[in-house]
Structures are given as structure tokens and as C-alpha cells.
Amino acid sequence: MVFDRVSWYQQSWFNMTVVIGSLAILLLCVLLWPVNFFLRRHYGKRLELSRGESRLRLLTRIGAVLNLAFAIAFALLFTSALKNIGMMTPRLDPKIHLIQVVGILGALATVAAILNAWRSRSNSSIWFWGKLGNWLVAAAFLGFTWFAVHFNLLNMNLHY
Numbered sequence: 001m002v003f004d005r006v007s008w009y010q011q012s013w014f015n016m017t018v019v020i021g022s023l024a025i026l027l028l029c030v031l032l033w034p035v036n037f038f039l040r041r042h043y044g045k046r047l048e049l050s051r052g053e054s055r056l057r058l059l060t061r062i063g064a065v066l067n068l069a070f071a072i073a074f075a076l077l078f079t080s081a082l083k084n085i086g087m088m089t090p091r092l093d094p095k096i097h098l099i100q101v102v103g104i105l106g107a108l109a110t111v112a113a114i115l116n117a118w119r120s121r122s123n124s125s126i127w128f129w130g131k132l133g134n135w136l137v138a139a140a141f142l143g144f145t146w147f148a149v150h151f152n153l154l155n156m157n158l159h160y
Contacts, residue, residue, distance in 0.1 A: 009150075018143045023071055025140035026064045029133075033061050048125040056116040060137060063109020067144050070103035074153060093158055103154050106145075113141040 008014055040047065049057065077099065081088050117138040120126050126134075148154050 015147065015150075019071075019147045022140040022143035022147070023068065025136055026067055026144065029061065029064045029137050029140075030068060049123070053116070053119055053123065056112050056119060059109055059112035060116045060134075060141075063106050063112060063141065064137070066102055066106035066109060067141070070099060070106050070148070070153075071144075073099045073102065090158075096158060097156065100154055100156060103148055107148060107154060110138075110141040110145045113138040 039045075047054070077096070113134075117131075117134040120131050120134045123131075
């Protein structure tokens with residue numbers, strides 16, 4: 001048996017940092033979404049966004065929910081498969097494909113997250129921390145999408 005060194009982007013410490021960091025930021029994005037709504041409502045402060053910016057913001061939040069659902073569904077599937085390896089049969093393929101479709105939709109929302117961050121940089125009504133948060137969310141989308149693509153979680157070919 002020969003052990004070869006792997007490159008830095010294949011090492012477990014790097015991949016775990018990317019996936020856990022990305023999921024933490026996406027979870028904060030989803031959890032703080034209603035909190036921000038109620039805080040703005042309480043203080044009577046409206047978001048001054050154009051129609052396009054509002055749509056991108058909504059698509060980013062929906063994409064974060066989709067990415068979290070994708071990660072949770074795959075984690076639950078593989079946790080149950082570790083307990084009962086016999087369940088990994090072609091009968092499970094439709095469920096795996098459904099999870100992958102959710103993941104692909106979440107990956108497509110990466111474009112909306114990047115555009116949302118890009119457009120927020122020139123909006124004077126968004127304060128500095130909001131702009132920084134948008135860029136962190138965009139980086140989390142990129143990191144999670146890279147992880148899903150790199151580890152073939154979005155590959156629609158199932159080989160057992």
C-alpha cells in the first residue's frame with residue numbers, strides 16, 4: 001500500500017472548515033432573516049431596495065434554506081445508511097435524486113447571492129455590516145457549492 005500526499009484542497013481540515021463554516025453562515029442567514037424583519041418592523045425602518053435588489057435578497061435567503069435542507073437531508077440519509085447498509089439499493093435512487101435536485105437549486109442560488117453582494121456594495125442605504133454580511137453569505141454559498149461539487153454530491157449518476 002502506498003500513501004501519497006494529497007493537495008491542500010483535498011485535506012480533511014480544509015474541507016471540514018469550508019463545509020462547517022459555510023453551513024454556520026447559511027444557518028445564521030436563515031435564522032436572522034425573521035429577526036431582521038421584526039426589528040425593522042418594531043423600529044419602523046423600511047428596507048430601501050429596488051425591485052431587483054429585493055428579488056435577489058429573497059432568492060439568496062431561499063437558496064440558503066435549500067442548501068441547509070440539502071445538507072440535512074444528505075446527513076440523515078447517510079446516517080441511516082450507516083445503521084442499515086441494506087437500504088442502499090436502487091429503490092433509494094428517487095429519494096437521492098430528489099435531494100440532489102434541491103442541492104442543484106441551492107447551487108444555482110449562488111449566482112443570486114453573489115449578485116446580491118455585488119449590488120449591495122453601491123447601495124448607500126445598506127450600512128457597512130450589512131454589506132459585509134452579504135459578502136460572507138456569498139462566500140458561504142461558494143464554499144458549500146464547491147464542497148458539494150468536489151465530493152460529487154450533485155452528480156446524478158448513482159453507482160453502488
